Amino acid sequence: MGLQGQALKDAINATQDLSTLMEGDIQSAVRVVADAFNGNVGMLQRYIKNLDESDIKQRGTISLIEHMNKAIGGQAEAFGTTDAGSIRKFDAAVADLKQSFGDLLKQAINPIINIFSKFLHFLNKLSDTTKIAVMGITSIGVAFAFLNMQFGKTPYILLGFATGITTFISAIKMVNQL
Numbered sequence: 001m002g003l004q005g006q007a008l009k010d011a012i013n014a015t016q017d018l019s020t021l022m023e024g025d026i027q028s029a030v031r032v033v034a035d036a037f038n039g040n041v042g043m044l045q046r047y048i049k050n051l052d053e054s055d056i057k058q059r060g061t062i063s064l065i066e067h068m069n070k071a072i073g074g075q076a077e078a079f080g081t082t083d084a085g086s087i088r089k090f091d092a093a094v095a096d097l098k099q100s101f102g103d104l105l106k107q108a109i110n111p112i113i114n115i116f117s118k119f120l121h122f123l124n125k126l127s128d129t130t131k132i133a134v135m136g137i138t139s140i141g142v143a144f145a146f147l148n149m150q151f152g153k154t155p156y157i158l159l160g161f162a163t164g165i166t167t168f169i170s171a172i173k174m175v176n177q178l
Helices: 005-021 026-037 053-059 061-072 075-080 083-125 128-150 154-177
Strands: none
Touching: 005 026, 005 061, 005 075, 026 061, 053 061, 075 083, 128 154
């Protein structure tokens, strides 16, 4: 094919115009145009009537682009000014924003995930007794934090301590059963 410069820009614009007729399916439009550039204009004739195949065979891709521009030129730009085109542009902008936000969030979360993964890997290397002790201590801490957030009173902290101790004792009993 070897299109360069303005011919390449015209081919891209013609393909975008064709994709508008194909309900925005740019991949299919690219396939149809590529087939036409390779001499198979059958699919393109579904969208552009009266293609002069002899002129296309004689002059090649430049003739094909001229035929496309004459028949469907400006479709993409015209569609963009309609309500449906505005909605499609808005959808594309939202999709771009989601992608950008996702990339930013991934950059922020990845270091935290890596640290947490290393911590879990470290915990997995511990003996079962140490794991259960860590679990008991953690349950005491969680109970304290929860009750303090909910009620903020000392009697409830004592209740949380009792809950944590009970959990810790249960964990020790589990170790003895191992």
